[in-house]
Amino acid sequence: MPFSPSEVIMSDTATAPVSVFAPWQDPQAKPLIQFQNVTKRWGDFTAIDDLSIDIYAQEFFALLGPSGCGKTTMMRMLAGFETPTEGKILIDGQDVAHIPPNKRAVNMMFQSYALFPHLSVAENIAFGLKRDKQPKDKIEARVEEMLSLVQLNKFANRKPHQISGGQRQRVALARSLAKAPKLLLLDEPLGALDKKLRQDTQFELMDIQEKTGTTFVIVTHDQEEAMTVASRIAVMDHGKIIQVDTPSKIYEEPKSIYVADFIGDVNLIRGNVTKTSEGHASISWAEGQSELTGIARSEIEAGAVATLAVRPEKLSIYTSRPKDQTNVIKGKVLDIAYLGNMSTYVIETASGETIKAQVANTRRIQRRQITWEEKVWLSFTDTAGVVLNQ
Amino acid sequence: MKRFGLISVPYLWLLALFLVPFLIVLKISLSDTALAIPPYTPTLDISQGWEGIKAWWIALDLENYFWLASDDLYWKAYLSSLKIAIISTILTLMVGYPIAYGMSRAPDEWRPTLMMLIILPFWTSFLIRVYSWKAILSNEGLLNQLLMYLGVIQEPLVILNTNLAVYIGIVYTYLPFMVLPIYSALERLDESLLEAAEDLGCSRLKAFWLVTMPLSKQGIIAGSFLVFIPAMGEFVIPALLGGSKTLMIGKVLWEEFFSNRDWPVASAVAVVLLLLLIIPIVLFQRNEEKQREAEK
Numbered sequence: 001m002p003f004s005p006s007e008v009i010m011s012d013t014a015t016a017p018v019s020v021f022a023p024w025q026d027p028q029a030k031p032l033i034q035f036q037n038v039t040k041r042w043g044d045f046t047a048i049d050d051l052s053i054d055i056y057a058q059e060f061f062a063l064l065g066p067s068g069c070g071k072t073t074m075m076r077m078l079a080g081f082e083t084p085t086e087g088k089i090l091i092d093g094q095d096v097a098h099i100p101p102n103k104r105a106v107n108m109m110f111q112s113y114a115l116f117p118h119l120s121v122a123e124n125i126a127f128g129l130k131r132d133k134q135p136k137d138k139i140e141a142r143v144e145e146m147l148s149l150v151q152l153n154k155f156a157n158r159k160p161h162q163i164s165g166g167q168r169q170r171v172a173l174a175r176s177l178a179k180a181p182k183l184l185l186l187d188e189p190l191g192a193l194d195k196k197l198r199q200d201t202q203f204e205l206m207d208i209q210e211k212t213g214t215t216f217v218i219v220t221h222d223q224e225e226a227m228t229v230a231s232r233i234a235v236m237d238h239g240k241i242i243q244v245d246t247p248s249k250i251y252e253e254p255k256s257i258y259v260a261d262f263i264g265d266v267n268l269i270r271g272n273v274t275k276t277s278e279g280h281a282s283i284s285w286a287e288g289q290s291e292l293t294g295i296a297r298s299e300i301e302a303g304a305v306a307t308l309a310v311r312p313e314k315l316s317i318y319t320s321r322p323k324d325q326t327n328v329i330k331g332k333v334l335d336i337a338y339l340g341n342m343s344t345y346v347i348e349t350a351s352g353e354t355i356k357a358q359v360a361n362t363r364r365i366q367r368r369q370i371t372w373e374e375k376v377w378l379s380f381t382d383t384a385g386v387v388l389n390q
Numbered sequence: 391m392k393r394f395g396l397i398s399v400p401y402l403w404l405l406a407l408f409l410v411p412f413l414i415v416l417k418i419s420l421s422d423t424a425l426a427i428p429p430y431t432p433t434l435d436i437s438q439g440w441e442g443i444k445a446w447w448i449a450l451d452l453e454n455y456f457w458l459a460s461d462d463l464y465w466k467a468y469l470s471s472l473k474i475a476i477i478s479t480i481l482t483l484m485v486g487y488p489i490a491y492g493m494s495r496a497p498d499e500w501r502p503t504l505m506m507l508i509i510l511p512f513w514t515s516f517l518i519r520v521y522s523w524k525a526i527l528s529n530e531g532l533l534n535q536l537l538m539y540l541g542v543i544q545e546p547l548v549i550l551n552t553n554l555a556v557y558i559g560i561v562y563t564y565l566p567f568m569v570l571p572i573y574s575a576l577e578r579l580d581e582s583l584l585e586a587a588e589d590l591g592c593s594r595l596k597a598f599w600l601v602t603m604p605l606s607k608q609g610i611i612a613g614s615f616l617v618f619i620p621a622m623g624e625f626v627i628p629a630l631l632g633g634s635k636t637l638m639i640g641k642v643l644w645e646e647f648f649s650n651r652d653w654p655v656a657s658a659v660a661v662v663l664l665l666l667l668i669i670p671i672v673l674f675q676r677n678e679e680k681q682r683e684a685e686k
Contacts, residue, residue, distance in 0.1 A: 081585060101588045114586035117684075118604045127600075131591030161684070179590070 021231065022246075023056035030093070032057040032183065032215055033078065038087035040073055040239075047073040048084070049239035057182075060209050060216045062226035064262075065236035071219045074236075075185050078217065079108045092182065102131075107181040111188045113172035115160040121171050122147065122156040128179045146174040149208060166197050173205075177212060186218040190225060202228045223263050227251065235259050251311075253295065257388050260309040267315075267355045269308040273387070276302055281387040283308055286351040292327045294385030310385035315357035317345055318377045319369065325379040329355060333374045345370065347378060412664075419657035420450040430653050454658035463642065464659065468666065470637040474553065474628075475621040478560040482617045483610065485561055486568030490609070491602075493569070494576035505573075508566050520559055520630050527555050527631070551633030559627040564620065568613035575609030576602070608681040615674035623663055639663055 023029035031054035040048040047070045055061045063071040076082045077089060080101035089096050096104060107128070115124050125146050129139045147153045150170035155163055160171065169189065176184055189205070190198045206229050209216050220226050226233050227247045234244045235258075243250060243259045254260035257268060269292060271285030281296030283306055294308050322328060334354060335346035338361075345357045357378050370376060424431040432449040435442045458464045493504045511519060526532045527550040534546040549555050579602060587597035625640030632638070639659065646656035 079585075079589060081588075101585070102591045102593055106589075108586070108589045110582045110586055112580060112582050114580065114582040116583060116586075116601060118607075127587070128590030131596075175590070 021058070023059070024054070024232065029056055031055060032059075032092060033217075034088075034090040034093075035074070036088040036090065038077070038084045038089060040070070040077065040082065041085045046239055048077075050087070051239065051241055052087075053234060053241055053244060055215070055217065057215050058213055060206065060218070060229055060231045062230035062233045063217065063219045063236060064223060064226040064233050065221065066262075067221060069236040070239040071221075071236050072187060073239075075108070075187055075217065075219050078183065079106055079185055080104050105182040106185065107176040107179055107183075108185040108187065109172050109176040109189050111191060113160075113168050113192075115168060115171055115175070117160055120157050120159055121152060121163065124160070124171055125175045125178050127175065132179070142178060146178050149177070149211070150174045165192055166201065169193060169201065173208070177208070177214065180212070181214065183215045183217065186216060188220055189218065190222075191220075198225070199228075205229055227263070235262060237262075253386055254309060254388070255297075257307055257309065257390060260386070260388065265312050265356065265358070267308075267310050267312060269310070269353070269355070269385075271306065271308065273300055273302050273304050273306050276300055280382060281306065283387060286349060286353065288350055289330060290328055292329070292385065293382040294327075294387045295383055296387035299389065300387050305390060306387050307390060308385045308387050310380055312344065312356040312358040313342075313360075314380045314384035315355070315378045316380065317347075317357050317359060317370065318379065319374070321377050322379050326382045327380050327385070329378040331355065331376060331378065333370060333372050333376055336370070336372065345376075347376060415657045415660055417450070418653050419454055419655075419661050420452065421654045422449070422451075422453070423652050423654050428653065429651050454654050455662070457655060458658055458662060464639075464662075467637050467639045467642045468662070471622055471624075471639040474556060474560075474636075474638060475618050475624075478557050478564075478621050479614050479618045481557055482561045482564055482568045483614060486565055486613060487572055487606075487610070489565070490569045490572035490576055490606075493573050494579070508569055512566070516563065517626065520563070520627055523555070523559055523562065523631060524550060527558065550631065551636075553632065553636055555631035555633075556628050556636055556638075559631045560617075560621050560624060563627065564617040567616035567620075571612040571616065572606055572609040575606040579605055608677060608684075611677045612674065612681075615670055615677070619667055619670055619674070622667060 023031075033053075033055040035051055035053045038048055038051050039046065049070075051070075051074070063074060065071050073082060077084055078091075080096065080099060080103075083097055091104070091106065116127065119127065122143050125143045126139050129142055134142075143156075144153070147156055150173060152167060152170055152174065155167060160168055163171070169192070173189070186205075190201055193201060202225060205216075209229075216229075218226070218229065227250075230247055232244060232246055233250050235242045235250065237258060243255050245253070250259060251263055254263065260266045261268065269283070269285050271283035271292070274282050274284050274291055276282075276296060279295060279297075280293055281300045281302075282291045282293040284291050285308070292308050294310065296306075300306055316322075321330075329347070329349060331347040331349040333345055334348040337344040337346075340361070342358050342360050345359065347355045347357060349355065355378060418430055421430040421432065423429060432446045434446045438445075489508075493501060493508075496504055524531070528534075529546040529548065529550070531550070533549070534543075537543045538546065549558070583601050583605070584594075584597050587601045588594065592600060623640050623643075624638060625644055628636045628638045628641050629644070632641075643656055643659045643663070646652045646659060650656075
């Protein structure tokens with residue numbers, strides 16, 4: 001009897017339906033931002049290493065990576081606070097190298113929010129508008145509009161130190177949106193908020209992005225945040241972009257072990273490629289275990305060493321050997337972690353490898369059938385895992 | 391009880407070192423001058439009992455204060471002191487602000503050194519430093535020698551014994567009192583605020599004017615009071631560097647006290663000066679309180 005209440009249902013990610021908004025797949029689309037072989041160095045240190053990327057209008061683009069990967073430098077170059085050592089940055093087809101920050105149609109929401117402590121909430125939001133020498137009633141109307149957008153009308157006359165962290169974050173957002181920039185940069189915008197508030201705000205951000213139609217570029221080290229809000233994610237490491245893709249592709253079809261490992265939980269199973277066919281590859285990985293098959297790109301060749309990356313939630317767990325399953329792993333239960341909504345089973349194989357499987361707790365805990373040291377079989381479909389080089 | 395004891399220490403200190411001397415000065419200002427030791431009358435003689443105290447009390451009057459009001463020397467001296475104190479406060483601010491700004495923008499590793507350079511002059515005697523300005527500013531002094539050697543001037547500039555020398559002396563002496571509070575305000579300034587201002591369309595100059603200046607306001611106010619209050623009653627600098635035309639209340643006070651040996655009038659001058667300074671002192675305290683509140 002399979003333990004999991006239902007078969008793991010998976011959409012075939014290789015032929016995922018094209019979402020409505022995907023200008024990066026349209027060769028005719030003109031990108032809003034173009035990085036052309038941009039390099040940024042400080043002395044010996046290379047922050048950005050020969051990086052090229054296109055970002056399209058109305059995208060919610062996330063730069064994701066560990067601290068020091070160069071994501072903040074990229075953002076500061078877009079804002080105009082840093083200039084590239086080599087290469088070009090084009091915004092709307094125009095080289096911005098010599099345009100100072102105050103002359104760019106780009107606004108930034110700072111990590112520290114950078115609200116002016118001597119000005120009220122309304123004055124903070126009006127700050128940028130006043131620099132444009134707009135008529136007074138127009139400024140007032142716009143401030144009012146922005147206050148409603150972030151639901152802070154009641155707090156218009158408070159000073160920044162008189163409101164909560166979440167409210168400050170919204171003032172910062174309203175201030176950076178007030179001038180209706182072509183491009184809004186968000187530097188770890190939710191870093192200072194607690195988890196619950198962060199989740200609410202993520203949806204609010206997406207809502208506002210949709211409403212205003214502004215292009216958002218967000219810098220974050222929080223993969224969950226990037227997955228939630230972004231239309232595309234660029235995973236960065238050491239000044240290079242490792243992979244740019246939609247959140248689902250990044251998660252389901254990582255192109256490298258680095259990306260697979262950086263985003264979410266993953267089982268990495270190393271073995272030798274035995275055969276390849278039609279976008280699939282099989283690896284033999286341990287004695288006494290059957291071969292495992294996953295999606296593979298063309299550069300995977302038979303005979304090479306490769307790694308199969310498969311997410312724990314893609315694995316089903318059985319108390320007897322399942323029939324009609326391509327990928328089966330035999331082992332015994334080493335550990336069970338109960339997480340409330342789901343349980344993680346750590347399975348040890350005969351060769352000493354540990355593999356994680358995550359199962360949704362659709363039944364109450366008393367009904368759990370599998371316990372420690374029990375012999376179990378894991379299985380997953382041949383589209384669940386990805387075979388990666390090395 | 392223990393707590394009361396602890397609190398009472400600073401109060402006793404203030405009582406012994408500020409209030410009691412002030413009351414003595416106040417009492418002398420209400421007395422009459424006399425050829426005696428001490429040079430005023432009446433003196434309290436407790437040995438005569440209640441009658442003595444009564445006689446002492448009756449002898450006190452406000453005569454010296456009327457005298458201050460009737461002779462224009464005094465109010466002219468007060469006004470002149472006020473003018474000199476205001477001008478030198480503005481000059482000190484103009485010199486001190488850029489120094490404080492430069493210090494706050496200097497690389498982290500330089501700051502302790504720069505701070506040291508500001509404080510270092512305090513380790514020598516104030517009197518010696520003011521004297522050395524005499525050597526710099528006099529007709530045959532270092533400054534004139536240098537300028538004449540360079541051919542900038544043919545005749546020596548007369549600086550010493552003028553109000554200009556007093557201004558130079560006050561600015562030099564009180565500069566740290568201006569620099570340190572402004573520096574402490576500027577140092578706390580978050581760099582990203584300036585970037586945010588630029589991002590929202592300010593030029594650098596405008597960002598300085600709209601963000602840096604308002605956020606260092608508390609420091610400017612504190613520094614200005616710290617210079618203005620002592621400059622108002624300054625005596626040593628006008629006495630050493632100023633000329634006979636430099637009229638300052640500190641000098642008048644000194645002359646009344648030591649040249650004229652008129653302790654009662656000198657005390658009255660001091661009491662009036664104190665009353666005049668209470669206004670800026672209260673304003674200063676209020677500013678400090680506001681700042682503390684803003685930091686909460």
